[in-house]
Structure formats: C-alpha cells, structure tokens
Amino acid sequence: MTDVLHLADKVLRSRLFVGTGKFSYELVPDVLAAAGTQVVTMALRRVDRNNPQENILNYVPRDAILLPNTSGARTGEEAVRIARLARAAGCGNWVKIEVIQDQRYLLPDNYETLLATETLVKEGFVVLPYVSPDLGTARRLADCGAAAVMPLGAPIGSNRGLRTKELIGILIEEIPLPIVVDAGLGRPSEAAQAMEMGAAAVLVNTAIAVADDPVQMAKGFRLAVEAGRLGYLSGPGARREEAHASSPLTGFLGEER
Amino acid sequence: MTDVLHLADKVLRSRLFVGTGKFSYELVPDVLAAAGTQVVTMALRRVDRNNPQENILNYVPRDAILLPNTSGARTGEEAVRIARLARAAGCGNWVKIEVIQDQRYLLPDNYETLLATETLVKEGFVVLPYVSPDLGTARRLADCGAAAVMPLGAPIGSNRGLRTKELIGILIEEIPLPIVVDAGLGRPSEAAQAMEMGAAAVLVNTAIAVADDPVQMAKGFRLAVEAGRLGYLSGPGARREEAHASSPLTGFLGEER
Amino acid sequence: MTDVLHLADKVLRSRLFVGTGKFSYELVPDVLAAAGTQVVTMALRRVDRNNPQENILNYVPRDAILLPNTSGARTGEEAVRIARLARAAGCGNWVKIEVIQDQRYLLPDNYETLLATETLVKEGFVVLPYVSPDLGTARRLADCGAAAVMPLGAPIGSNRGLRTKELIGILIEEIPLPIVVDAGLGRPSEAAQAMEMGAAAVLVNTAIAVADDPVQMAKGFRLAVEAGRLGYLSGPGARREEAHASSPLTGFLGEER
C-alpha cells in the first residue's frame, strides 16, 4: 500500500513542493529532479511567453503541476487579477494566494487572502492560500472551498524553522484539509519535524536556493520529507521523563529484572 | 565523490548505527535491512552460543560490524571484563563502553568509562565510549585512543531528542574524533538535526523498537540521517531575523526592486 | 523617573493584569493584593448585583480598573451585547473582547473580534481584544481604535508558556499599541520572558488559580513582571556563540591579556 496525498483532483506521491524564486533558470531542472517534486510554484512575472530564455515554464518538467503564486498582491482583488492572468498565460487553474502588505516580515494578510479565495474558488480555481496560522481563518478557508491551507513556519526566507509549531499543530488537528507548511523552513530536519506532526506536505524555496549546493540540498529535503512522513505513519513511542533501558543488560549485572 | 565515514579501520557508507535491545529476535533482520545499517550494537547477554534461537548473532547479517556494549557494567573493571568476554565469544574487537551507576536516568559514568577505555585500547580493542557530553572527558578519550565519542542526546529510551545540543555542538567543534550521538533520539527529525550539526553518525534503538511499525520507522531514520548529512554538506544559508523575499515578485507590484 | 504604562486614559504602575476565573471568591482579595494588580478581569456572569456573596465585584478593590470580558460570546454581536450589559451593570467602560467558537483549544476568532471592536469603540468603550497573534488583524484593530492588543501565548489554561513567541515579537515591533500577552503563561519565568521581549503587560489567571498556594504564586508573577520589565529597560547584552571571560583572570595564569 502506497502512501499518497490527495490534493484537489490530483494524487501526489511527493509531499515536497518547491518554489523557484531566487534560482537562476539553469539550476531549476536539476533542483526539481533532486527534490522529486510534483508541485512547483513560481511568480507570474517569471512566466514570459515572449522570451523563452526568461520563461520559467521552459525549465519546469511538463508533467509538473504548476502552482503560480500571486506574489506582489497587496489586496485580495490584486491577487484575483494575478490569478486570472496566470490562468490565461497557460499556467493551469491551480493558484497559491499570497497577499502581503507588510514590508519587513512579509506576513500574509489573512483577511484579504480569504476574500481572494472565495472569489477564485467560484471561478473554478484550485486555491491554496498562504496564511498566518490562525484557526478561525483556516476554518473559513475550508468552508469556502480552499484545497489546502498553507500556514507559515516562520517569515519567508528567514530559514528560522518551525517557529509557529503550536498553532500549526492545532490546524492539523482541527482543519479537515491538507495543511502544507510554507515559508521559513531552513533545514531538512525542520521539514521532517513538520511531517512528523502530521503536515500533509511542505513548500521549500529559499533554504534550497541559498545553499552552497542547491541540488544536494534539494535531495536532503526530499529525504527529510519522506523520513518525517514515515516517522508519522509508523506510530512513534511516547516521550518519557526518565530513562528506560534499551537492552536487557542496561541496568545491573546479576540483578533480577 | 561519495561521502563516507572513516571509523577505526573501516570505511562506512551508513551513518546510522542500530541497537538490538527491546526487539524480538525475528524482527531484527528486517529492521537492520530497512535501516541500511552497517554497525549493530547488542548486549553480551543476548549472545548465546549454546542456543541459536536466542543468539542475537544469528539474526544479524554476516557483513555487519558487531558493536557489543558493556551494558550491565557499573565500573570500568566490569566493562573491561565484559569486553573481553564479548571478544572471546566471537563478537570481534569493537566495543561500546557503557558504564552506568545511576538507576533512574541511566547516565553513563564518565570517569569509569575513561578507565575502561584506556585499558581496552591497549588490548587492541576499537573502543567507542558512551558518555555524558563533557569536553574534558572527550579530550582525554581522544588522547588515550578512543575511536569515537558517543555523547547522549537525552537519557536512554526517553525519546526526548537532542536535549544536550549545546554541549554536543562544542564536542563536534573541538574534538578530532567522530562524534556519534547515542541515546535519546526519538524521531527521525532529531537524527537529522544531529547530522546537520556535524555529528558523524547516530545510534538509535528505542525509537525504532517501540514504534508501532519498527521496520518502517527504521527506514524513516535511515532517510533522516542521509537528509541531515546532505543538509550539513550542502552549505545551508544563514538564519535571518527578518523575512527575505523568495521570489522576484514578493514585495509589491509596480515597485522598483 | 518612574516607568509607567499609559493605557487609554489611565496611567498604570502595575503591568500584571489578573483574571478572577477559577478562584473561590474569598481568595480574590489576597491574590489581587499579592499581585499588586490594577486591572482585574472577570466574566459578566460572576457580576451578580442581587447576591452580594456571589458578586465578584464585592471582592475586588474599589480602585481597581474593572475589565469585564465577553467570555461566552461566539460572535461579535454576542460580544457587543455582553459588553453593553457589563457597562449597564456598573463595570465601567473597559471591556476585553473574547469571542470563541472553538471548543477544544478555546482560540479566539479574530474576525468576529474585529467586528465587535469596531462597534464598541464607536460606543465609547475602551476595548482590549483577545486575539490569535496575527499581524493583519492587529493592524486593523489599531486602525479602528482598540486600546491594546492581547495575543495569546498558548491556549487558555494550558500553562504552556510563550509558544507564539515568534509572532508576538513581530506584533511588538510593528504595532503602535501596547501588546498585552494573555493566556497560556504558566510560570513566572514565562511572564518575565514576555516582558523582556517588550510586551507592555501580561494577563495571568489559571497559573495563579491552580497553584497550590495562589497568593504566593501571585507574588511570584508580580516580581517576575517587574524583573522582566527591568531586563527590557536596562539594555541587555548580546548573546554570543562562544564564551567570553567574565573576570580578568579567567583564561590563564601568567598570560598577557
């Protein structure tokens, strides 16, 4: 029996989504291959039909699911506009909503994100909203038909890891949608940790892009996501306050046990 | 170019050592295969030449490096005695020194461990001492010829993870021997974290043994160790206080950048 | 020069707000005195004008600022109704908005909280909204005239501490209102940590109420809040990766330095 992720109308083997920002175009194919990813995000501005050299789509495998993001949008309305442009440009009908008003921490605006999601779901998009981890927002997103919820682990590009663990754990438990941890993961171990908590997938961009060897780091994240998923599925033991002998002899020679 | 671990006279591809305590004998072959391990620890009491059914060696692949531990020893002298018995029983000349006086947390006694190491190195053993993470002890172990240093991440069997991270990081930086994190790792992500810090390897027993599906968990740890090693080798980016746009469009439409 | 907190039209010396839930009435005066608190929260249901024995107001000092909460409200509208009843019952015009739809983690609903805040500010209330820590919500609350923002450190009554530290730090930096950490603080050290980060105040209820000695614990929180505030004000030194000799002799005898 294989473990797969059902997301909208797709069945995915890979639980590692990869972003293409900050990469030079030439690196993209090798990184995506090493990551084994099936879902690839990109900013619309990098989709340039008139210039094949500068068109990110020419560097993404044909069978990948494209997940254009609405980066640059400050309002839900702007996000809706970008999503429509992306579909018109041939990027398909999946979209990651990203509405950001904050210059310093680039935190998403949950309210405007919800507005865009409502509109785009009605227009037939498969909508994956990027949000600040908040239960009420996540519930409304589920109610209005989002395909997943994508809370941040830490600010975009910060490599700070799973700093919002407490709130993400609650989303995983309470929301009947796949929770995809997006932003902030800086090390493979942090991706594994998210998966062990029960996240459905993670999205990684900066941590791979800024590594000295992005291809090797992409492979590291791929293995970490699989490792963490197996850790989740195989029913880990409880954490204990005290020690517990792991061998029949730890303890003392000659004592009964 | 392949990344390998030089340990004493061996060249290892796998950086995941596995302990066989708490497993039923039948499970051992599948767990070891799933872990891809080349170094296997066992308590001497489970090495029973007269009873093949109860002899752990009959469940371990022939090409594995045996690493009998001295569990049950309360003094260096007892550890030396157990090590000699293990060699006489055909377990080879590698030994993990484990001297424990504490019943509750099963913490190793660094001083007695050092005494046993000195003696056994002179007798031609390849000695891997299990220690409480202490720089002075680790330096003396290196000086007297230990093959590696094995500090605990947390008490044996506690599944508490890398709680001694601060001190282990110092050992990795200061000691010119492989540092193998032993005890306490409870989740794959924690093994990955140790590897990302620069540990040479990790030893896992309880976390696999007590999982609902030990074979699957063994595979999870194998992937996590590889993931963490890749994370270490591929030169991860710095952690930042603030956000950093990961795509050319994160930020604002129409603004210069 | 004294450090005070300006909150709406009040000048407060104490930065420890205390909640009266879970206490027997008789304990309240001693706990409030030990906490040195000037702002006291209570649920409206405990304000019973017809029964002095069961009326929480008879146990609260006359000079305390009453901060009735809207607990029990599931919508903004219900919160507005409770706030009006509280004012009519003589509790004054301060109100803590608490709108909760989630039974398990009792997380506040940011959206309904914002609606109630908008309405009540217009009606002349001093509004302190309890929220899930989200920058966009906090900004809107500031824009519509809230007197402070009260993000949770962890779920109500969980004693789990400052689990949302990452997001609260961002609120402190970005929002031009007092940030009062509310819910989840379980130990004095956690209150001190919040203050060191720059929180304007903290609100504590359960941690004091469930202690074996609530009066002593109240005093502990009072001192911790003062300690953390002093830590914030006195300009702490940077954290360092390595050691740094703290005395002219740490280092080595006979060496120049």
Added chain:
Amino acid sequence: MTDVLHLADKVLRSRLFVGTGKFSYELVPDVLAAAGTQVVTMALRRVDRNNPQENILNYVPRDAILLPNTSGARTGEEAVRIARLARAAGCGNWVKIEVIQDQRYLLPDNYETLLATETLVKEGFVVLPYVSPDLGTARRLADCGAAAVMPLGAPIGSNRGLRTKELIGILIEEIPLPIVVDAGLGRPSEAAQAMEMGAAAVLVNTAIAVADDPVQMAKGFRLAVEAGRLGYLSGPGARREEAHASSPLTGFLGEER
C-alpha cells in the same frame, strides 16, 4: 516562615550570587546593593592589599560572604595554590573552584576540579566547584564534601541562557547538595527558570556587567530569582495539551456546564 538557603555554615536570604568581573570598581557597591546579594565572587588578581584603589575588597560590603574563584587555574594543583593564596590574603575560607583548559568555550575541567575539591575540603575550605553538568562528577563532589555543585547553564559570558536544562534538572533531582546555576544566564527570565526547576541559587556576572544599566539589571535579576523561587515553592499547575476554560463563562452562553 521564611525561605532560606543553608549553605555550609551560613543561612542565606538571598539566592543571587554576583560576580565582580568586567565591572569598573566604582560600580560594584551599587550593583551589589541592587542585587541584594550576600555572596560575592572575585578573581584573586583583583585582591590587591597594597593598592586600595585597585582592591576589589574595598568595594564589597563588610558583611558579604567572599567567594574568591580560582580563575586562571589550568590544573587542580594550580587551583589549590590560588585558593590558599586567597585565604592568606584574608578572603576567608570559601572558594569557588574554576579549572579551565579550554580557550574557546572556557568549559571547566571536571576531573581536575574534583582533585582540587578533595584537597581543599581536607584543608578546611568551603568548596563550591564550577562544573560541566555531569551526574557522576556531581556525585563524587558530594561524596568528598563539596558544599554545593555549580553547573554551567551555557559557556561563561555567552548570555545564552539555560542550555543545559536537561542535565541540570537531573542534578537537582539526584544530588543531595544545593545546585547553583553558574555561567551563561543572560536575562532575568532565565534566572527565574532555573529557580523554578529547583536550583538553590544562581550566580550572575556578565549579564549584569554588560547591560547598559548594570544597577537596574542587577535589580531585575534579584526580582527574577525571588519570582522563580516563589514559582517553585507555590506548587505550579500541570502543563496541559489542550485549553482549559479559566472563567465560568469561557465556553458558550446558554450551555450547561
């Protein structure tokens, strides 16, 4: 009933020990007063009988307990020599053993520290050894008559906090001596945390010395130590996985409860 600390032949009200390294002499009296400390550490080099201006003892209150440290010692023998010099110089018979061989992290050498302790206890000193947190070492120190055990929270002067929490907690539980957390505490909240765990006292130097306002920071640490001690004594409640309503109304209007 007053809570006091019995240490050797003294009964102490204050659980905050303060080090005088890195301070200009003039600051010392105000810092010690603000800290309310009764035990003051200093390096022997600063005890200069021939030069009152440069003699730290002239800046320390007459009723303080002097705790000269052996900083500069690389071996137990050197520590013993410094301790004797300190006693001869009129510093009394208390001594903090500090034996350091490591230049980078300034970690104490447990083995040499134990040797010095054995010798000095026999010579009638009250010995407080500074150690890397290790249970076996602590037990031997207790057996040979040390007055307390002083494990590090993090490297000296690093302001990194209680990074060795796991091991210090075990010392507190298992060792029948006062455990005094020494080195690394950088913020008042971290001192409070150590006290809440059951530490008998803490020693702070750098965190106060390098603050912009050392006197105010000293007061912050004093309050934090008292706060943490009260937190320990007053029987804090359990940490919970889920929320727990703190008021009779949190939950829902109109429902039975």
